[in-house]
Amino acid sequence: MALGKDYAQQQCSIARALEIVGERWTLLLVRDAFYGVRRYSDFLAHLGVPRAVLAARLQALVDAGVLDRRRYQESPPRDEYVLTGRGLALWPVLWALGAWGRAEVPGSLPMRHFHHADCGTELDPRGICPVCRVPVDPADVEMRPGAGLDPDPADPVGRALLAPRRLLTPLDPAATS
Ligand SMILES: [Zn+2]
Numbered sequence: 001m002a003l004g005k006d007y008a009q010q011q012c013s014i015a016r017a018l019e020i021v022g023e024r025w026t027l028l029l030v031r032d033a034f035y036g037v038r039r040y041s042d043f044l045a046h047l048g049v050p051r052a053v054l055a056a057r058l059q060a061l062v063d064a065g066v067l068d069r070r071r072y073q074e075s076p077p078r079d080e081y082v083l084t085g086r087g088l089a090l091w092p093v094l095w096a097l098g099a100w101g102r103a104e105v106p107g108s109l110p111m112r113h114f115h116h117a118d119c120g121t122e123l124d125p126r127g128i129c130p131v132c133r134v135p136v137d138p139a140d141v142e143m144r145p146g147a148g149l150d151p152d153p154a155d156p157v158g159r160a161l162l163a164p165r166r167l168l169t170p171l172d173p174a175a176t177s
Pocket of ligand 1: 116118119120121129130131132133
């Protein structure tokens with residue numbers, strides 16, 4: 001029997017989740033959405049993903065209920081993509097993946113630091129504020145640039161992300177460049 005292209009025969013919850021977020025680029029799109037990226041052109045600028053792939057991945061995330069497509073301009077028509085509740089629920093997944101990468105994948109640099117916005121303390125590897133002793137919601141996380149960060153000068157999103165910012169705050173590269 002030939003191997004299928006998906007895990008449709010799999011009942012395992014990990015396999016079923018990977019049906020939604022397991023394709024190349026998809027989790028990076030979700031990551032950028034937490035960083036505040038909402039617009040097609042900004043995802044394109046920051047990730048350098050081929051246009052057709054980006055359009056397909058965004059559509060798949062909308063179809064899966066991870067992103068919500070909202071029209072923000074009528075002429076010409078422009079949409080933005082915002083995490084739904086289902087998308088926001090991916091935060092612990094991304095957090096754990098980042099912590100695993102830093103611990104287990106040689107060469108992974110702490111490109112960004114994540115702090116509890118209320119008290120300024122850096123979160124521990126579990127995503128918990130060591131001072132307040134609570135797991136911190138992404139909306140209460142302040143992201144600060146790490147020493148290893150060196151964005152492409154041609155990437156306005158990367159440059160905008162050099163400033164400390166709260167996660168999920170809509171990013172407007174034009175306002176910061
Ligand atoms: Zn705290």
